[in-house]
Amino acid sequence: MDYIKHKVPPVREDRLMACQAYGGTCGDLSTESKKGCLYASKRTFSQTQGCQLNLSLGMISSMRDAVMVIHSPIGCGGNLIQNAGINKVFQKLRQESAVGLRWINTNLSEVDVISGGEAKLRQAVLKAEREFRPSAILVFNSCVPALIGDDIDGILDDLQKQVSAKIVPIHCEGFKTKIQATAYDSVYHGLIRNLVGEDNTATPAVIRTPEEEIEHQAKISKTVNLLNVGSMSRIDEEELVRLLKALDLNVRILPSYSHPDDFTYAHEAALNVSICATHDDYFVEHFKQMYGIPYVLRTIPIGIANTNKWLRDIASFFGIEEQTEKLIAAETAELKQAIEPFKAQFKGKTAFLTGGEVRILTTAELLHNLGFEILGLRGYHFDKYGEILLDEYLEDVPNSEKAIFNIGSGQVFEQANLLSKITPDLFVGHIGVNGSAAKQGYPIFPLFGQSDDYLGYKGVFEVATRVSRILKNASFNKNLGKNTRLPYRDSWYEQDPFTYIDDSASVAARIG
Amino acid sequence: MSKVIERPRYVCALGGAIGTIQSLPRAIPILHSSSGCGGNLAGALSGASGYNGGNYCGGQALPSSNVSERDIVFGGEGRLQEQIENTLKVMDGDLYFVVTGCMVEMIGDNVHAVTKRFKGEKLPVLAAETVSFKGNSYYGYELVLETLFRDFVEPAPVKDAGTVNLWGVVPMQDVFWKGNLGVLKSLLKKLGYETNTFFGQGETLENLKNSGKASLNIVVSDAYGIEAAKVFEEVHGVPYITVPLPIGDHGTSRFLRTVGKALGVDDIKVEKLIQEERKAYYPYLERLADVYNDLDFQRYATVVGDPNYTQAVTRFLSDDLGWLPELIVVTDILGEEQKERVLASFGEYESGLRPEIVFDEDASSVGGYINRHWPQNQGQKYYKGFAPGVIIGSVMERDTAEQFKVPLLPVTYPISNRVVLNRAYAGYSGGLTLAEDILSLVVAHR
Ligand code: SF4
Numbered sequence: 001m002d003y004i005k006h007k008v009p010p011v012r013e014d015r016l017m018a019c020q021a022y023g024g025t026c027g028d029l030s031t032e033s034k035k036g037c038l039y040a041s042k043r044t045f046s047q048t049q050g051c052q053l054n055l056s057l058g059m060i061s062s063m064r065d066a067v068m069v070i071h072s073p074i075g076c077g078g079n080l081i082q083n084a085g086i087n088k089v090f091q092k093l094r095q096e097s098a099v100g101l102r103w104i105n106t107n108l109s110e111v112d113v114i115s116g117g118e119a120k121l122r123q124a125v126l127k128a129e130r131e132f133r134p135s136a137i138l139v140f141n142s143c144v145p146a147l148i149g150d151d152i153d154g155i156l157d158d159l160q161k162q163v164s165a166k167i168v169p170i171h172c173e174g175f176k177t178k179i180q181a182t183a184y185d186s187v188y189h190g191l192i193r194n195l196v197g198e199d200n201t202a203t204p205a206v207i208r209t210p211e212e213e214i215e216h217q218a219k220i221s222k223t224v225n226l227l228n229v230g231s232m233s234r235i236d237e238e239e240l241v242r243l244l245k246a247l248d249l250n251v252r253i254l255p256s257y258s259h260p261d262d263f264t265y266a267h268e269a270a271l272n273v274s275i276c277a278t279h280d281d282y283f284v285e286h287f288k289q290m291y292g293i294p295y296v297l298r299t300i301p302i303g304i305a306n307t308n309k310w311l312r313d314i315a316s317f318f319g320i321e322e323q324t325e326k327l328i329a330a331e332t333a334e335l336k337q338a339i340e341p342f343k344a345q346f347k348g349k350t351a352f353l354t355g356g357e358v359r360i361l362t363t364a365e366l367l368h369n370l371g372f373e374i375l376g377l378r379g380y381h382f383d384k385y386g387e388i389l390l391d392e393y394l395e396d397v398p399n400s401e402k403a404i405f406n407i408g409s410g411q412v413f414e415q416a417n418l419l420s421k422i423t424p425d426l427f428v429g430h431i432g433v434n435g436s437a438a439k440q441g442y443p444i445f446p447l448f449g450q451s452d453d454y455l456g457y458k459g460v461f462e463v464a465t466r467v468s469r470i471l472k473n474a475s476f477n478k479n480l481g482k483n484t485r486l487p488y489r490d491s492w493y494e495q496d497p498f499t500y501i502d503d504s505a506s507v508a509a510r511i512g
Numbered sequence: 513m514s515k516v517i518e519r520p521r522y523v524c525a526l527g528g529a530i531g532t533i534q535s536l537p538r539a540i541p542i543l544h545s546s547s548g549c550g551g552n553l554a555g556a557l558s559g560a561s562g563y564n565g566g567n568y569c570g571g572q573a574l575p576s577s578n579v580s581e582r583d584i585v586f587g588g589e590g591r592l593q594e595q596i597e598n599t600l601k602v603m604d605g606d607l608y609f610v611v612t613g614c615m616v617e618m619i620g621d622n623v624h625a626v627t628k629r630f631k632g633e634k635l636p637v638l639a640a641e642t643v644s645f646k647g648n649s650y651y652g653y654e655l656v657l658e659t660l661f662r663d664f665v666e667p668a669p670v671k672d673a674g675t676v677n678l679w680g681v682v683p684m685q686d687v688f689w690k691g692n693l694g695v696l697k698s699l700l701k702k703l704g705y706e707t708n709t710f711f712g713q714g715e716t717l718e719n720l721k722n723s724g725k726a727s728l729n730i731v732v733s734d735a736y737g738i739e740a741a742k743v744f745e746e747v748h749g750v751p752y753i754t755v756p757l758p759i760g761d762h763g764t765s766r767f768l769r770t771v772g773k774a775l776g777v778d779d780i781k782v783e784k785l786i787q788e789e790r791k792a793y794y795p796y797l798e799r800l801a802d803v804y805n806d807l808d809f810q811r812y813a814t815v816v817g818d819p820n821y822t823q824a825v826t827r828f829l830s831d832d833l834g835w836l837p838e839l840i841v842v843t844d845i846l847g848e849e850q851k852e853r854v855l856a857s858f859g860e861y862e863s864g865l866r867p868e869i870v871f872d873e874d875a876s877s878v879g880g881y882i883n884r885h886w887p888q889n890q891g892q893k894y895y896k897g898f899a900p901g902v903i904i905g906s907v908m909e910r911d912t913a914e915q916f917k918v919p920l921l922p923v924t925y926p927i928s929n930r931v932v933l934n935r936a937y938a939g940y941s942g943g944l945t946l947a948e949d950i951l952s953l954v955v956a957h958r
Contacts, residue, residue, distance in 0.1 A: 043578075044594050044595075044598055045575070045594075045595065045598035045599065045601075045602055046547070046575070046576060046577070046578045046595070047550075047572055047573060047574055047575055047576060048543055048547065048548075048549065048550025048551050048554075048572060048574045048575075048576035048578070049547050049548065049550075049551050049572070049578070050547075050548050050551035050552065051546060051547060051548015051549070051551065051552055052548065053548060053552065054548055054551055054552045073524050073614055073644035073645040074517070074520055074522065074523060074524050074644070074648050075523035075524025075525075075526060075527045075549075075552070075553060075556075075644050075648075075649075076524070076552060076644075077552070078523035078524075078527055078552050078553045078555065078556035078557075079551075079552055079553075079554070079555035079556060079559075080555075081519075081520075081521070081523070081555065081556040081559075081560040081926045081928075082555040082556065082558075082559030082560040082926065082928050083555075083928070084519060084560075084875075084907060084908050084926060084928070085906075085907035085908055085909075085910040085911075085926075085928060085929060086907070086928050086929060088910075088911075099911065100910070100911055101519075102518070102519070102876070103518070103519060104516055104517065104518045104519075105516065105517050105518075105520050106516045107514050107515060107516055107517050107520070107845075108645050109514040109645055109646070110643075110645055110646055111514070112514070112645070113614075113618070113645050120516055123516050124516040127516060127518070131518070131876065132876075143546055143613075143614060143615050144614050144615075144618070144644075144645060147584075147615065147618050148618075174546040174547065174548035174549070174552075175546040175547075175548075175579065175580050175581055175584055175615050176580070176581055177580065177581075178547050178578065178580055180548070410551065410572040411572075412572050412573050413573070413602055413603075432551070432554070432571065432572050433572060435565065435571065436572070436573065485568075485604075486573070487540060487568050487569035487573055487603055487604055487605065488602055488603060488604055489601070489602060489603070489604040490604075491601075492601075492602050492604075500598060500602075
């Protein structure tokens with residue numbers, strides 16, 4: 001991978017042949033996906049989803065001491081409005097003095113569309129610097145400036161000479177891709193190009209004595225970058241840090257809720273530890289190539305099996321297998337005892353999960369281990385990383401090849417139809433689709449949460465207690481199920497849920 | 513050149529249009545835009561509006577053509593046609609309304625040509641070009657109303673003297689819109705009129721369709737819905753008046769007098785209604801007689817937000833509650849003419865108060881105005897600042913309130929630290945609710 005030289009990263013449709021429309025079973029998907037042409041399918045009826053800009057903001061708007069500039073008409077980035085005034089609480093968990101979200105919208109008007117938005121972009125960046133003196137100014141580019149051809153990089157290069165904040169362009173126009181996860185590449189692309197490494201023109205290089213240098217290198221050799229995600233809570237982070245510290249490692253947490261300075265020395269690490277390939281593959285690959293830092297990317301530490309895999313991958317890199325096995329043995333023994341009482345309650349219960357491919361497959365395995373039968377999964381998209389994980393899942397969870405697998409972000413009409421047919425006891429969902437399932441009366445466990453623990457060994461216990469609590473009384477959603485209606489015709493529920501997936505193009509791709 | 517805006521309190525025309533359409537009973541918006549626009553706007557529409565939720569068809573349920581790079585190159589009209597056909601099959605609504613994002617405008621798709629092909633079908637398919645860069649949420653509201661009035665409301669040559677229409681309370685942007693519309697409707701009922709509010713509880717599309725026979729349109733705003741009123745007048749021959757959103761006795765009594773006069777209601781009847789309402793209103797405020805005075809509950813106030821609310825809250829604080837709302841920050845993008853109309857709505861206070869009114873869209877400017885109005889402490893021993901103070905604004909004023917160590921009541925959009933269901937601040941009853949909420953804040957700090 002060597003896209004960093006380019007101004008913008010490629011979209012995931014091209015880079016990973018990511019698929020965004022599919023309906024079948026886990027077994028079929030595993031076979032089909034290996035043929036490599038799922039990416040070409042599309043929908044002839046679709047519902048809205050999110051765009052690169054949404055997700056880029058979701059990933060990095062939490063950065064402390066930064067101001068965001070959204071170069072767009074006034075509506076893009078609108079999702080931020082609901083976090084204005086409340087995001088600070090989460091930032092403060094990382095730094096007491098944190099301030100809340102700050103952003104400036106360039107408010108492109110019809111005149112700007114005709115004559116170019118470059119002057120407004122300048123105005124916004126200078127305003128961000130003048131009013132807030134942040135460490136970094138993150139500039140997000142939306143559809144309109146891309147279509148009118150604003151020379152964003154040129155202007156920002158020029159502005160960088162005038163402001164002391166580090167300027168980070170993030171090219172994330174929405175129409176370029178239907179795979180929202182491309183946003184992660186856009187954000188990392190901007191961060192790697194603009195924040196990583198010391199700027200020796202601004203700060204003199206550190207001079208160390210030979211002894212200091214040895215000590216410094218020793219420290220680096222035990223330092224890992226733990227790549228968190230926006231959906232991770234502070235408690236999640238603490239659990240992973242606890243496990244890594246138990247292995248005598250130093251942990252630096254990036255990129256969500258980080259400070260721009262945290263990136264300066266990000267390349268002084270022995271290993272990049274990801275918790276999600278969908279999120280991090282672009283970053284870790286480039287770091288490996290540019291700085292020779294290897295990485296761990298296989299899975300997210302959710303559930304016992306995947307937490308063990310995650311730790312073992314890290315251990316084998318550092319050659320500390322023995323110590324790690326001891327940790328795993330002690331942790332799992334204690335945990336298994338703690339979750340035993342829940343298994344009786346969950347035995348014979350069924351579940352359906354929806355969200356990112358990595359997260360749902362691992363959470364499904366966790367629920368399976370707690371006694372649930374998994375009836376189906378809906379992934380936001382699917383690519384080679386999902387393929388690897390799905391095969392492991394098929395191996396670890398008996399009889400799972402017949403479970404449903406549907407691919408599509410948003411597209412709640414397909415979900416509503418599916419749920420009316422397979423009626424699980426528990427619905428596990430990403431934010432944005434839970435309200436729809438709630439109106440069908442299902443008890444709902446949110447797939448992630450900013451205030452709760454899901455990861456590591458503690459996460460398993462926490463998930464068990466919360467699922468148990470939610471199943472104890474689902475009256476609220478049951479009432480909704482009886483008294484509200486989703487906006488679909490009755491005839492829709494009689495049809496195949498995948499009626500509007502058109503894979504003729506993928507068939508053509510396969511033949512051609 | 514329009515200004516760049518720090519933390520805007522509205523989204524684009526497309527967002528305003530979606531919020532408006534999804535607040536109509538059984539109406540289905542169809543987005544002709546890039547796949548991300550609907551998802552991007554969902555948080556602003558529901559999450560920031562007191563968790564208003566998506567209504568019947570909102571959030572991720574919104575049908576959208578999801579045009580991408582390929583369509584941008586080849587044009588998206590074919591995709592739109594397919595999307596409308598299939599939407600009619602899958603989505604269960606009584607009215608379908610195509611709205612557009614900025615990309616499809618730039619590539620020159622003609623949505624009207626496409627929707628025309630659905631003319632004569634069982635269900636109506638309307639369209640408006642809600643191009644994002646032409647205006648904000650309020651403009652989108654206006655465009656949707658104009659389209660409904662032109663293309664959906666049926667001609668009614670004979671008017672009904674007992675029916676009026678009322679709008680100007682913008683769904684979602686007025687977080688309390690539904691409750692407010694209900695209150696205003698029942699007040700007019702007491703005056704002897706049936707009212708179509710289009711978006712309120714219990715409204716139907718039939719009401720909207722037949723609204724052409726109303727004898728008056730009442731626009732409860734000095735800023736929004738006025739262009740649509742002109743269209744209504746032009747197409748259906750119904751005159752309109754504009755009247756400020758009323759909260760509490762003083763605001764609502766003025767409202768009733770203005771509306772009564774326009775409708776030719778007998779003065780005596782209007783005054784009688786006002787007297788009756790006051791008889792129900794003041795016994796509640798009377799309960800505060802001790803606590804208000806024993807504990808000295810009078811406060812200075814800074815009011816921040818859109819023109820509808822800022823003027824209404826200011827009048828309520830000044831004339832009903834006897835507070836000192838001395839600084840008002842209006843955060844909308846307004847034209848010169850609109851600004852003048854809005855300025856005029858802050859005045860003629862019984863209290864004789866003359867608040868300072870500033871127009872500024874940037875969220876973080878508010879602190880600066882407070883410091884200017886109530887000069888900062890420069891370390892002097894004898895000093896009087898913004899104390900005792902209260903900010904009535906939105907959740908965006910959280911930092912500012914913290915900085916000045918004063919309580920904040922979020923009443924204007926965005927609100928994400930309160931849940932709002934059927935609460936209303938309009939009318940006499942709304943005034944009592946606002947008094948409860950504000951004074952609860954004050955006692956909570958004891
Ligand atoms: S898809 Fe484009 S226009 Fe729509 S919200 Fe995203 S960046 Fe803005």
